Amino acid sequence: MTIAASEAGARLTIDLAAIARNYRRIAGMTTGAECAAVVKADAYGTGIETTGPALAAAGARTFFVAHPSEARRLRQVCPEAVIYILNGLFEGALDLYASLNIRPVLGSRDEIEAFSAFCRTVRRRLPAAIHVDTGMSRLGLDLAEAALLAEPGPQNLDFEPALVMTHLACADEPGHILTPKQIDRFSQVRGLYPGVPGSLANSAGCTLGAAARHDLVRPGIALYGGRFRADREPLEGVVTLAAPVIQVREVRAGETIGYGATWSAPHLSRIAIVSVGYADGYLRGAGSTDRKSGASARVNGVVCPLAGRVSMDLLAIDVTEAGLIRRGDLATLIGDGITVDDIAEAAGTIGYEILTGLGRRYHRVVAH
Incomplete structure (x- = not known):
């Protein structure tokens, strides 16, 4: 709902040009990797319908959201985008993954089995990301499960593994002992999935150099002008x-x-x-x-x-x-x-x- 200026208590201005500049700055920091954009939570409060196309115009081809409702909204305004749902497989919305070409981020054996069964039902090897937990202890396969899933070879899965990814827990805290452990664990996981692109870096991870870069980086808060590392100034306010x-x-x-x-x-x-x-x-x-x-x-x-x-x-x-x-x-x-x-x-x-x-x-x- 649009609120008229005369009826609102305040005016909130969203600077899309600043968001685009922040995106291009991060992309310039991470050469050699594709720079995606995280637009979950209504593009961090700035509005999916306006911010999504602005980021696409700035060069973003891949986007991450949290819920199917966000994916549906983004697809309406970014028809060519690659869209991943970070919060996994929403079994009540299975048809959306096929009909709108949306990719779930699969983070448990149950999700993998359910999505595999769906792919067999529709007779299509649909793309999905595989989420491996390297230290967040939130979502994702543990390292043993990731190794077991890879045993027959990624090409033999019922779905197409389009990405293998993990999430850094403490990259915003310089020198935290968990960060190099996660980088090392993810490098080991990557070896299990030859030929599958990898993604590790969030906003703070984009500053950690080539070891954290892999094939795809996923900045979020940095795009919107928020602080993403304790020892660095944020990018441009939006x-x-x-x-x-x-x-x-x-x-x-x-x-x-x-x-x-x-x-x-x-x-x-x-x-x-x-x-x-x-x-x-x-x-x-x-x-x-x-x-x-x-x-x-x-x-x-x-x-x-x-x-x-x-x-x-x-x-x-x-x-x-x-x-x-x-x-x-x-x-x-x-x-x-x-x-x-x-x-x-x-x-x-x-x-x-x-x-x-x-x-x-x-x-x-x-x-x-």
Whole structure:
């Protein structure tokens, strides 16, 4: 549903050109491997229907989603794309894999048996990825199962193994001892599946050099401007969230603001209220209290701290130092030097959660 600007509490701008630049930058870092694009969670909150074609225009040929519903939406706008469903085989949607040419990422013996049976039923050797667990302990065959599956030779399976892949657990933490173990384990797995392309690198993995590159890299958060390694700055920001001030009020020294009365004015202060809250994905934990520093917004060119707790539909900003502020002036909550990771840090979470939780009450603008 499209929300009119006059009826929304804030405007969310998605910069497709920035997403395309981020994609091309990562592709340039990983020469020799195909650069895919992860567009699960509605393209990390930016919108599959707009972001998918923008990434395809930038050069992406292969995409990864989490659910069949996302694959169906992506297929409508990217008819030529190779599409994998990361969360495995959804047996209630088996016909979709054949009718829309969607590839499941098979990560268990049960899934492999079910998809093999389906391929026999439709008399087609449909493509799929084989997911091997090398240390995440989440989805995927264990190493013994992967070896057993490979014994007759990949060409003898009832489906076409189009990709063998794993997922790095700690590549965003430089020097973590698990990362080289996973790289080594996956190299061993690759040897079991000669001729089948391999994929290991997520966003952080794209920085680990040739040993992690293999045939296909799968950046996600890096495309959308979120931090993907603790020791590196993120790529270009792609979202801007700006909300008009709906009221400005003066509070005397000692007066409290918001639920719980957790924030007290240190002196005569001016407070701007905007119509954004945790129902819009601006997390309650990003608020400011006497015990904890919260997030900030930029108003009239000045970085201003939040005042008090974020409520469901409203938040308060201390604009005392921002000069004359009137109703209707814009407060930038994300963008203009304030990143999704800044909000995430204040809320005690990660940029992924901020991006994917951006609400549906915003007026959305797509910038090309």
